[in-house]
Amino acid sequence: MVVIRQKLVPDSLAAKITYGKINKRKYIVIHETDNLKTGADADAHARLQYSGNSRAASWNWQVDDKEAVQSFGHMWACWAAGSDKGNKEGIQVEICVNSDGNYLKAVQNAAELVAKIMKDENIPIERVVQHNYFSGKNCPSKMRAGKVSWSQFITMVKNASGNAQQQKPVTDTNKYRVLTGTYSTRQAAENVLDVLKHRFGWVAYIESDGSRWRVKTGTFTGVTAAQAGANKIKTAKLAQVANPIAA
Structure with missing residues (x-):
């Protein structure tokens, strides 16, 4: 089953970018982000929503090849479907299409998520x-x-529905950071810092370690999210070593 976690947008912000808690939850509406940028995965889109999306848009879930992240509970009527009916009666699911991700796996994860939402x-x-x-x-x-046809996706959902098990979102509330291995120059660390801040949208810092340098992220909630962050750093080849540490 796809890994599921929450990074819920605070109610005070959610009220400004949704119709409020009036969703009739009659449909599940499938979208794709159309964001091909490297690093534009579920975590990045969840962080975008959490920190205040500059666009007048919102969606309940984002899913990539590694996980599904929930930004809004299903009672929130998000702005995504392009019509009042779609927004006020639909649970919105965005599939990530970032160029460094595995699109087929993201679609498979989306099918598993949809099967769970159908049951719930x-x-x-x-x-x-x-x-x-x-x-x-x-x-x-x-x-x-036709990258994956709609009929194929519906078949994936049906197959996942047959195997669907109840899975609650991760509730680990402990705080973690990710710490990289060392860089021989500060400039090398600054190059990594620039990517984490401006491409990934993370908070991050540089720390000295003797004559060398490390990069440390801001906090993640839950070790699963922190490990996903560490894996993202390594996948992007920003560091050979990146490990979660207690904040």
């Missing part, structure tokens, strides 16, 4: 729909282009 909210497969269904927008664009 008693939503039938016939009401799992594309963003296009409500607004006519070409979304999810890769799926509509």
Whole structure:
């Protein structure tokens, strides 16, 4: 089963970028982020929503090839489907298409997530729909282009539904940071810091370690999120060593 965790947008912010807690939860609406940038994964999109999206848009879930992250509870009617009906009756799921991710695995994870939501909210497969269904927008664009066909995705959801088990979001509230191995020059550490801040959208710092330098991130909630952050750093080849540490 796909790893599921929460990074819920605070209610004070959520009230400004949704219709409020009025979602009738009749549909599950599938989107794709159309964000091909390296690092534009579920964690990055969840952080974007948590810190205040500059666009007048919001969505309940984002899912990539590693995890599904929830930003809004299902009662929140998010701004994503392009119509009042779609927004006020749909749970919005964004599939990440970042160039450094595995799109097929992200779609498989999305299918598992959708199967879980169907079970939790008693939503039938016939009401799992594309963003296009409500607004006519070409979304999810890769799926509509046949990268993975819609019928294949629905089959994945049906198969996942047969194996679906109840899974609660991770509730580890301990705080962790990620600490990299050392760099021989401060400039090398600053190059990594620049990527973490401006591409990943993270808080991060440089620390001296004798004559060498390390990079330390801001805090993650839960060791699973911190480990995912460490893996993201290593996958992007920013450090050979990156480990979660207690904050």
